[in-house]
Amino acid sequence: MAVSVTFNEDRLAEQAAETVRALVADGVHERLAAGDAALWGEEARAEAAVRLGWLTLPLTSRELLPEIGILVERARAQGLDHVVLAGMGGSSLAPEVICTTADVPLTVLDTTDPAQVRRALADRLERTIVVVASKSGGTVETDSHRRIYEQAFRDAGIDPAERIVVVTDPGSPLEQAAIEAGYPVILADPNVGGRYSALSAFGLVPSALAGADVLKLLDDAAAVQPLLAQAEGNPGLELGAALGAAALAGRDKLVLEDSMSEINGLPDWIEQLVAESTGKSGKGILPVVGADPNDSDDELVAGIDSDGSVTVAGPLGAQFLVWEYATAVAGRVLGIDPFNQPNVTESKENTNRLLAAGELPVGAPALVDGPVEVYGEGLEDAKDLSEVFTRLLQDIPDDDGYLAVMAYLDREAAFDVPVAEDASFEAMTDAWSAADPATLRGLLAVRTDRPVTFGWGPRFLHSTGQYHKGGPQNGVFLQITGAVEADLEVPGKPYTLGRLQMAQALGDQGALTGRARPTVRLHLTDRAAGVARLLAAAREV
Numbered sequence: 046m047a048v049s050v051t052f053n054e055d056r057l058a059e060q061a062a063e064t065v066r067a068l069v070a071d072g073v074h075e076r077l078a079a080g081d082a083a084l085w086g087e088e089a090r091a092e093a094a095v096r097l098g099w100l101t102l103p104l105t106s107r108e109l110l111p112e113i114g115i116l117v118e119r120a121r122a123q124g125l126d127h128v129v130l131a132g133m134g135g136s137s138l139a140p141e142v143i144c145t146t147a148d149v150p151l152t153v154l155d156t157t158d159p160a161q162v163r164r165a166l167a168d169r170l171e172r173t174i175v176v177v178a179s180k181s182g183g184t185v186e187t188d189s190h191r192r193i194y195e196q197a198f199r200d201a202g203i204d205p206a207e208r209i210v211v212v213t214d215p216g217s218p219l220e221q222a223a224i225e226a227g228y229p230v231i232l233a234d235p236n237v238g239g240r241y242s243a244l245s246a247f248g249l250v251p252s253a254l255a256g257a258d259v260l261k262l263l264d265d266a267a268a269v270q271p272l273l274a275q276a277e278g279n280p281g282l283e284l285g286a287a288l289g290a291a292a293l294a295g296r297d298k299l300v301l302e303d304s305m306s307e308i309n310g311l312p313d314w315i316e317q318l319v320a321e322s323t324g325k326s327g328k329g330i331l332p333v334v335g336a337d338p339n340d341s342d343d344e345l346v347a348g349i350d351s352d353g354s355v356t357v358a359g360p361l362g363a364q365f366l367v368w369e370y371a372t373a374v375a376g377r378v379l380g381i382d383p384f385n386q387p388n389v390t391e392s393k394e395n396t397n398r399l400l401a402a403g404e405l406p407v408g409a410p411a412l413v414d415g416p417v418e419v420y421g422e423g424l425e426d427a428k429d430l431s432e433v434f435t436r437l438l439q440d441i442p443d444d445d446g447y448l449a450v451m452a453y454l455d456r457e458a459a460f461d462v463p464v465a466e467d468a469s470f471e472a473m474t475d476a477w478s479a480a481d482p483a484t485l486r487g488l489l490a491v492r493t494d495r496p497v498t499f500g501w502g503p504r505f506l507h508s509t510g511q512y513h514k515g516g517p518q519n520g521v522f523l524q525i526t527g528a529v530e531a532d533l534e535v536p537g538k539p540y541t542l543g544r545l546q547m548a549q550a551l552g553d554q555g556a557l558t559g560r561a562r563p564t565v566r567l568h569l570t571d572r573a574a575g576v577a578r579l580l581a582a583a584r585e586v
């Protein structure tokens with residue numbers, strides 16, 4: 046069996062079976078296999094008509110393999126063994142999972158943190174090849190990374206045309222810029238949206254350059270493809286029916302559990318697929334990654350090769366296709382368009398406005414607790430950071446709410462903390478987690494029975510960011526920003542990376558407060574001391 050979907054809970058199995066029956070009665074399995082764009086209603090039809098190419102990628106993407114093979118050979122011949130991928134959301138999350146699972150190194154740049162980008166630049170520049178991946182060709186983070194790397198190569202006396210490879214849609218502004226600069230361009234299938242692009246050029250090019258076996262990925266996906274046309278034994282239909290039916294019944298928090306899987310990091314990819322596809326029109330499914338289930342009534346646990354209320358077992362290529370299919374089916378069950386992302390644009394526009402306006406409106410802190418400034422309404426009388434956390438946790442709606450922690454920081458900084466050379470593995474991981482802002486998620490989660498999510502900004506803006514603003518309005522939001530020690534110019538642009546990063550945080554804050562959602566921003570005036578204070582304060586709650 047290429048992939049199996051099994052239910053470990055009778056109620057869920059019944060709900061899924063009933064929903065499958067209804068979907069089959071409507072001919073959904075046949076219509077989806079035939080690429081019927083009318084499956085999501087009239088309003089969604091035009092976009093769906095150019096968004097169903099992912100159904101056939103396991104076959105059509107094979108045409109790319111000779112072209113990719115030439116790129117790989119060229120890179121090997123030039124001794125380029127440090128592969129950097131600049132891409133946001135769907136343009137980087139799949140290669141990240143593919144490469145970690147294949148255990149081949151890939152440096153992913155989906156950040157605007159100056160320190161994190163500086164670390165990548167300082168790493169083997171003379172042996173670096175950069176894949177610039179953007180479907181639209183207009184994503185500001187990716188455009189900034191391209192400009193920064195072009196400059197760095199030139200400064201080092203290296204011709205960027207020897208080192209930059211572009212993946213984009215035909216006709217995008219990035220294709221044009223790449224042609225002018227003489228960069229190799231691999232064109233992706235324009236009939237595939239960003240988050241459904243795992244098996245397209247976006248997933249394959251960087252992964253193959255990094256050394257992953259992409260043919261095996263396509264083979265594993267192709268093996269499951271015939272099942273997806275069936276009325277019975279169709280894993281995508283079963284999973285999609287379960288996700289949709291559970292959400293309609295109030296179980297709209299999807300806890301992704303992968304501890305037993307040999308696939309590494311798939312929940313992060315599923316998170317952006319499910320959150321961005323379903324979180325709109327006040328509806329949606331909120332993926333919860335890296336958290337233990339808490340047995341609440343609104344939770345559904347999906348296990349990747351691991352135990353869950355529903356378990357999805359199978360190799361990575363097949364998992365990609367089945368989750369894409371299931372998300373499209375869940376979209377139909379929920380009555381939403383699974384191919385648009387109406388509210389991602391909103392924060393982007395806020396950010397652009399702020400960048401154009403001059404001084405960023407950071408405001409004045411309501412409270413300062415050592416290295417942590419607290420920005421938020423009505424917090425002037427809070428006595429310290431612990432009380433701020435307490436109030437935020439109390440603000441979470443009892444039955445169905447959640448807390449989202451969003452850190453616009455360097456996600457690798459914790460690994461820089463000094464550890465003794467003879468430290469045990471345990472001592473080393475303890476030191477890392479004591480310096481990692483992500484540790485805050487677990488510390489706050491034990492103090493509430495509501496789910497707590499964690500995302501790195503601006504990465505999450507292309508994932509759960511859509512759900513936060515477009516989904517059910519029951520979230521409470523905690524942003525973390527930090528002082529920038531050594532900023533980075535974005536060549537040809539009037540802003541630095543640090544300024545862009547802050548404008549992204551403030552732009553999203555504006556979108557959240559505009560919906561009257563409780564939102565607090567913590568600013569670390571000293572990043573290392575600030576993280577330590579955050580974690581200590583969370584322990585005091």
Ligand SMILES: O=P(O)(O)OC[C@H]1O[C@H](O)[C@H](O)[C@@H](O)[C@@H]1O
Binds near residue numbers: 240386389507508
């Ligand atoms: O590939 P790009 O056009 O640069 O877009 C990167 C990402 O941007 C937005 O967030 C879209 O909603 C995502 O689906 C997409 O993957």
